[in-house]
Amino acid sequence: MLNFDLAEEHQILRNSMRDFAESEIKPVAEELDEREEFSLDLVKKMAEMGLFGMVVSEDYGGSNVGYLSYIIAVEEIARVDGSAAATVAAGNSLGIGPIYYYGNDEQKKEWLPRLCRGEILASFGLTEANAGSDAGATQTTAVLEDGQWLINGSKIFITNSASPISAVIVVQSQTGTLKDGRRELSCILVPNDTPGVTAMEMHGKLMWRSSNTGELYFEDVRVPEENLLGKRGEGFKQMLATLDRGRLAIAAMGLGGAQGAFELAMNYAKERKQFGQTIASFQVNAFKLADMATEIEAARNVLYKACWFCDQGRPFTMEAAMAKLYCSEVMRRVVNEAVQIHGGYGLMREYQVERFFRDQKLLEIGEGTSEIQRLVISRKLGCYE
Numbered sequence: 014m015l016n017f018d019l020a021e022e023h024q025i026l027r028n029s030m031r032d033f034a035e036s037e038i039k040p041v042a043e044e045l046d047e048r049e050e051f052s053l054d055l056v057k058k059m060a061e062m063g064l065f066g067m068v069v070s071e072d073y074g075g076s077n078v079g080y081l082s083y084i085i086a087v088e089e090i091a092r093v094d095g096s097a098a099a100t101v102a103a104g105n106s107l108g109i110g111p112i113y114y115y116g117n118d119e120q121k122k123e124w125l126p127r128l129c130r131g132e133i134l135a136s137f138g139l140t141e142a143n144a145g146s147d148a149g150a151t152q153t154t155a156v157l158e159d160g161q162w163l164i165n166g167s168k169i170f171i172t173n174s175a176s177p178i179s180a181v182i183v184v185q186s187q188t189g190t191l192k193d194g195r196r197e198l199s200c201i202l203v204p205n206d207t208p209g210v211t212a213m214e215m216h217g218k219l220m221w222r223s224s225n226t227g228e229l230y231f232e233d234v235r236v237p238e239e240n241l242l243g244k245r246g247e248g249f250k251q252m253l254a255t256l257d258r259g260r261l262a263i264a265a266m267g268l269g270g271a272q273g274a275f276e277l278a279m280n281y282a283k284e285r286k287q288f289g290q291t292i293a294s295f296q297v298n299a300f301k302l303a304d305m306a307t308e309i310e311a312a313r314n315v316l317y318k319a320c321w322f323c324d325q326g327r328p329f330t331m332e333a334a335m336a337k338l339y340c341s342e343v344m345r346r347v348v349n350e351a352v353q354i355h356g357g358y359g360l361m362r363e364y365q366v367e368r369f370f371r372d373q374k375l376l377e378i379g380e381g382t383s384e385i386q387r388l389v390i391s392r393k394l395g396c397y398e
């Protein structure tokens with residue numbers, strides 16, 4: 014039976030996340046963005062709210078509340094701040110995810126409880142300078158020598174990888190060459206404090222300015238053979254499945270960001286008067302607000318359906334790509350009109366909407382650009398021979 018009502022637990026979660034985001038994140042978001050500062054204090058508060066480990070079982074310190082709950086939480090944080098939402102989304106989907114889904118019991122026990130308590134952060138080391146959209150073109154190598162992986166290479170744009178609490182990186186590495194000449198790719202857990210690892214925080218970002226982004230270098234890094242995640246040669250498969258789940262969270266950031274920008278525009282349009290009347294009462298603006306609300310409603314339905322597929326254990330690769338593509342593009346259209354409705358004030362920091370305008374852009378680039386989402390969807394549709 015079709016039922017569009019959220020369960021009571023989801024409604025309660027949304028309310029508590031909204032209160033938290035309004036009271037703890039919104040008041041500091043602007044200043045952290047201005048200073049380009051990653052706030053450990055905020056991470057601690059988000060951890061106390063149970064925002065890390067939401068899809069991890071209780072055995073490993075998680076709360077196991079399911080993907081829809083997790084996505085609603087990310088949506089509510091993104092409604093006030095993209096950077097804080099990025100910390101949570103990357104922390105769960107990209108950092109915790111691969112260890113939880115592919116780690117052995119020992120690896121899970123070693124890392125997950127502290128990750129779920131938000132005491133440390135894990136990061137997802139896929140992208141390299143010469144391997145972006147072509148994420149299988151990894152040049153970082155890992156050679157097995159005397160029971161240790163010897164790792165050399167670098168990664169770029171890695172979220173949560175260069176903060177004082179960044180503790181472990183899942184590094185996709187080339188561990189050999191297959192018979193057909195293709196790279197054998199495997200994921201290896203590399204603690205940040207291993208000799209030879211350098212993590213440099215990247216500055217000067219347009220968006221997500223108070224999230225932590227790192228550039229990583231591995232110079233003759235040695236970790237035990239047991240740090241291999243899952244099976245040798247399955248690294249790329251693990252990374253792609255991790256991105257499927259991660260895309261749900263990026264979509265939630267698009268949905269929440271669109272909702273936040275819409276509310277700013279709506280409030281402004283009802284207050285601002287020109288020609289003796291509120292600008293909301295000019296039909297051109299009222300129709301813009303109507304279009305925004307309609308697109309947000311459609312985006313929410315696309316994303317929640319993809320989460321439902323995921324929670325049901327059904328295939329959801331195409332649905333996740335559609336949700337990520339659609340929600341990020343809905344946010345682009347919504348923030349663009351939200352700034353327009355604010356007129357000149359929309360371009361000023363004080364009015365917040367400009368931060369939403371900047372934060373949106375990453376959503377069309379990170380975890381697979383919009384072009385790559387269209388590639389995933391068109392492949393699933395069977396467009397190519």
Ligand SMILES: Cc1cc2nc3c(=O)[nH]c(=O)nc-3n(C[C@H](O)[C@H](O)[C@H](O)COP(=O)(O)OP(=O)(O)OC[C@H]3O[C@@H](n4cnc5c(N)ncnc54)[C@H](O)[C@@H]3O)c2cc1C
Nearest residue numbers: 137138139140145146147170171172378379380381382384
């Ligand atoms: C703030 C931030 C955080 C990030 N966090 C992480 C992280 O935690 N972990 C991680 O591994 N990565 C992370 N990334 C990297 C991100 O996933 C990549 O930037 C993204 O996948 C695109 O790769 P690229 O930047 O090399 O662009 P490129 O791949 O060089 O793409 C350039 C352009 O070419 C287009 N293009 C490329 N190939 C095709 C094709 N086959 N068909 C059509 N068009 C194509 C792209 O769509 C794009 O428009 C992050 C990036 C940023 C900016």
